[in-house]
Each structure stands twice: as structure tokens, then as C-alpha cells.
Amino acid sequence: MVGARRIATLAVAGAVLVQCSSAPPPPEATSPPSAAAPTAPAAATDQPVSAADLGPSWHPGCPIDPQDLRRVEVTYLGFDDQTHRGDLIVNQDLAADVVAIFDQGLQLRYPIEKIRTLDSYPGADDELSMEDNNTSAFNCRDVPGTGRWSQHAFGRAIDLNPLLNPDIDRTGAFQPKNAAPYLDRNRTDPGVLHAGDAAARVFTDRGWRWGGDWRTPKDYQHFER
Numbered sequence: 567m568v569g570a571r572r573i574a575t576l577a578v579a580g581a582v583l584v585q586c587s588s589a590p591p592p593p594e595a596t597s598p599p600s601a602a603a604p605t606a607p608a609a610a611t612d613q614p615v616s617a618a619d620l621g622p623s624w625h626p627g628c629p630i631d632p633q634d635l636r637r638v639e640v641t642y643l644g645f646d647d648q649t650h651r652g653d654l655i656v657n658q659d660l661a662a663d664v665v666a667i668f669d670q671g672l673q674l675r676y677p678i679e680k681i682r683t684l685d686s687y688p689g690a691d692d693e694l695s696m697e698d699n700n701t702s703a704f705n706c707r708d709v710p711g712t713g714r715w716s717q718h719a720f721g722r723a724i725d726l727n728p729l730l731n732p733d734i735d736r737t738g739a740f741q742p743k744n745a746a747p748y749l750d751r752n753r754t755d756p757g758v759l760h761a762g763d764a765a766a767r768v769f770t771d772r773g774w775r776w777g778g779d780w781r782t783p784k785d786y787q788h789f790e791r
Contacts, residue, residue, distance in 0.1 A: 611639040612661045620655065620704070621685030628706035628719060635704060635721050636661040640668035642678045642701075645756065652681025655704035657721035660791060664703075664724070667768050676765040677756045679727055692718075696742035696787070699729035710741075723790035726765075727757040731786035733777070751786070759786055 617624055617632045624632060636658045644650045649672070656664050671678075679699040684690040687698075695702055704721040708714055717723035732745035740749060748758065759766050759778060766776055769789040777785025 611637075612665065613637045613639075615655060620683075621690065622688075623655070623684040623690035623704060624706050629715050630657070630706075630720050634658055637683075638664050640665060640681065641672055642668060642681060643672055643675050645677050645679055647677075650680075652678075652701070653683050654681060654702065654724065655683050655721060656724075657704075660722060663772060663791070667772065667774075670768045671765060674764050674768065676768075679729070679757065693742055696725065696728035696732075697744050699727055701726050701728070717790040723788060724769075725787040726759065726789065728787040730755060730757045731759050731778070733783055733785040733787060736782040 613636065615632050615635050615637050619637070620632055620635070634657065635655050638654045638656055638661050639651055640654065641649050641651055654664060678701050681701045682695075684692070684695055684702050684705040686700075687694040690705055690707075692705055692707060695705075701724065703718065703724045705716070705718045707716055707719055709716045718725075729742060729745055730748050732748055733741045734749065740746070747753075748755075751758075751760065759776075761778060766778065770776055770779075772791075774789045774791040777783070777788035777790075
């Protein structure tokens with residue numbers, strides 16, 4: 567009888583030992599955390615403007631009414647390799663095209679020094695804007711020395727990195743006045759435009775004309791449509 571109880575006790579102890587020493591069930595499988603999606607550039611905006619918004623860049627007698635212009639805010643790559651936001655005033659007919667152009671330029675990583683509207687400069691002075699290497703569009707002004715309205719006066723032209731891409735007339739005179747180092751068009755500095763460059767084709771493939779293709783003047787900064 568004692569022997570039977572001893573055998574039963576050992577059997578129970580063995581069962582308890584088996585239960586305590588058995589491996590715990592594996593944890594439930596979980597999906598690995600997903601990587602954060604890259605932050606996309608902020609969408610470009612397209613807003614109407616008033617005469618007050620345009621400041622000295624517009625005045626009565628200009629060939630276009632402010633209601634036919636739009637303020638387009640775009641994202642661009644700066645020379646610091648960071649993205650920035652800038653405003654261009656353009657003809658309402660070209661607003662969507664300009665948004666697409668600058669989006670493509672950003673994808674190409676074409677660098678731009680800055681983008682500001684001309685009213686950021688005293689008297690909307692185009693020379694000051696160019697000397698500052700400011701990319702801009704609308705400015706109610708004529709073509710210097712001609713008395714004819716510039717395409718900028720219609721919001722149908724953009725000057726891109728104008729210090730690096732000067733306007734050179736048939737006499738060799740150039741604008742802006744601090745652009746002498748960039749008269750050498752063999753330079754390959756970031757932002758300098760050459761015939762066939764992808765950055766220039768972003769415009770010309772969409773039907774814009776590039777001043778760098780003209781016989782005279784050679785206006786390397788200028789795109790118009």
C-alpha cells in the first residue's frame with residue numbers, strides 16, 4: 567500500500583514537473599513597423615492678385631489687368647541643397663504650366679538662388695533683382711531701349727538665375743552689371759544654363775522660347791511664352 571502511494575506521488579510530481587518545464591508558446595507574430603513615407607513637397611498654390619498686392623511692379627496703363635494675373639507659390643531647390651518656397655506672378659493662362667515646370671525643375675535638382683516677386687525691390691527695379699540673382703516673372707516694364715512692352719509686362723516671361731545667366735546685347739553690353747564673371751558661357755557652375763540642358767528643355771519642350779537661342783541679344787536668363 568505504501569509502495570502504491572509512493573508510486574502515485576511520484577507520478578503526480580512528474581506531471582507537475584512536466585507542466586512547469588514545458589516551453590511557453592511563441593508570441594503572436596506581428597508585422598514589422600512600416601518605414602515613414604518621404605515627405606512630399608508642399609503643393610504649389612495659385613491665387614488671384616490685386617493692384618495693391620503687386621505694389622510698384624504694376625501701375626495704371628500697364629498692358630494687363632491684375633485680375634488676369636496669378637500668384638503661384640512653388641517649391642525649389644536652393645544652393646544650400648534645401649527646398650524653399652517662392653512666389654511668382656504670372657499670366658493666369660500660364661499658371662498651371664509654371665507649376666509643372668518648377669515641379670519638374672525640382673525633380674531635376676536644378677538649383678535656384680531665390681524666387682521673389684519684383685515688389686520686394688525698391689521701385690520694382692529689375693536691375694536690383696537681377697544683381698541679387700532673383701528668379702522672377704511679372705514686371706510692368708518695357709524692353710530696355712525699345713519702348714515696347716516686355717513679355718514680363720504680360721506675365722508671360724520668367725528670368726531664371728539672372729546673375730548667372732546674363733542678358734548680352736550685340737554691342738557686348740550686359741545685364742546685370744555685376745555679371746561679368748558669367749559672360750564666359752563655358753562655365754559649369756550650378757545654375758548656369760547651356761543649350762540642350764535638361765533645365766532649359768523643361769521650358770522649351772513646353773513651347774517656351776529661350777533667350778539663349780536668340781542671335782541677339784543673348785538673354786540666357788529669359789524664357790517666354
